Amino acid sequence: MCMHYIYFSLLFISFFVFQACEYESDISVPGYLEIDRIALQHENAIGITDAWVYVNGNIQGVYELPAKFPVIAEGDAKIKVYPGIKVNGISATRTNYPFYKSYETNIKFEPGKSQKISPYSSYDSWVQVNVVDDFERPDLSFIPGTTSDTVLIRTTDSFEGNYAGVVYLNKQDTLFNASTKVTYDVPNLSGNYSGVFLELNFKTDVEVEIGVATNAIDWQSIIYLQPTSYWKKIYIDLYQALSRYKSGDKFFVYLKAQLGTELEEASIYLDDIKIVHEKPFE
Numbered sequence: 001m002c003m004h005y006i007y008f009s010l011l012f013i014s015f016f017v018f019q020a021c022e023y024e025s026d027i028s029v030p031g032y033l034e035i036d037r038i039a040l041q042h043e044n045a046i047g048i049t050d051a052w053v054y055v056n057g058n059i060q061g062v063y064e065l066p067a068k069f070p071v072i073a074e075g076d077a078k079i080k081v082y083p084g085i086k087v088n089g090i091s092a093t094r095t096n097y098p099f100y101k102s103y104e105t106n107i108k109f110e111p112g113k114s115q116k117i118s119p120y121s122s123y124d125s126w127v128q129v130n131v132v133d134d135f136e137r138p139d140l141s142f143i144p145g146t147t148s149d150t151v152l153i154r155t156t157d158s159f160e161g162n163y164a165g166v167v168y169l170n171k172q173d174t175l176f177n178a179s180t181k182v183t184y185d186v187p188n189l190s191g192n193y194s195g196v197f198l199e200l201n202f203k204t205d206v207e208v209e210i211g212v213a214t215n216a217i218d219w220q221s222i223i224y225l226q227p228t229s230y231w232k233k234i235y236i237d238l239y240q241a242l243s244r245y246k247s248g249d250k251f252f253v254y255l256k257a258q259l260g261t262e263l264e265e266a267s268i269y270l271d272d273i274k275i276v277h278e279k280p281f282e
Helices: 002-025
Strands: 031-035 050-055 058-064 067-071 075-086 094-096 103-109 114-117 127-133 142-144 153-155 164-170 175-180 196-204 208-213 219-225 228-237 250-258 265-278
Touching: 031 050, 050 067, 050 094, 058 067, 103 114, 164 175, 164 250, 196 208, 219 228, 250 265
Parallel strands: 031 114
Antiparallel strands: 031 067, 050 058, 050 075, 075 094, 075 103, 127 265, 142 175, 153 164, 164 265, 175 250, 196 228, 196 265, 208 219, 208 250
């Protein structure tokens, strides 16, 4: 009886081991895709934080860069990668930036093998880029307000290129405010419009308020840049603020800052300020 019991027990165990192995052999072993960064052809891409990845037309996932992730696909697959940003610098508002082109390539995936790609992008052909100020010219785009103690000037301590803008604050010059001397048309925001963004690079010792206005009274504060000791890129969503106005209205961008009592002096650096939206329909 014992021998029969042992025999049937081994047979029983062998059956399930065989079934388990057969089941495991049906599980696909993934290939892997690696993306360290997404480059921009027109500037240093410090604001691209994520990759929105599609495989054969289906969303694979959204990955914070650098990333390495499994892809259940074998053989040739079409890869499409969209640059992703944090709207207004907020992690909870991640999106693919609508004005950048997607990067496309074909990858032959093999089980267990990792492959690396180096996506790049630039503005799409239907995008209008209004350069507010890149500070490469002596004639600056911002004029100080009547209550401002100091002004925006040029410096060679730039993010890229030869120059950036800088504001110096101290115990004598504690307040700064300025606005663009050029006004911009409010674009048509109806229908499937992709929106409108203010892009800029910055580093600052103090909070900087940024907003828009159509006149000297109706000023709309949009965001406060937070102090940072290194250059950051921010994509500021102007849609909500500009949707209060009519298409074709004129608006300007303003900046405000104050030294505060805890600092003896402070600096505000700005570079590559742009307003980006769809080109008007012709």
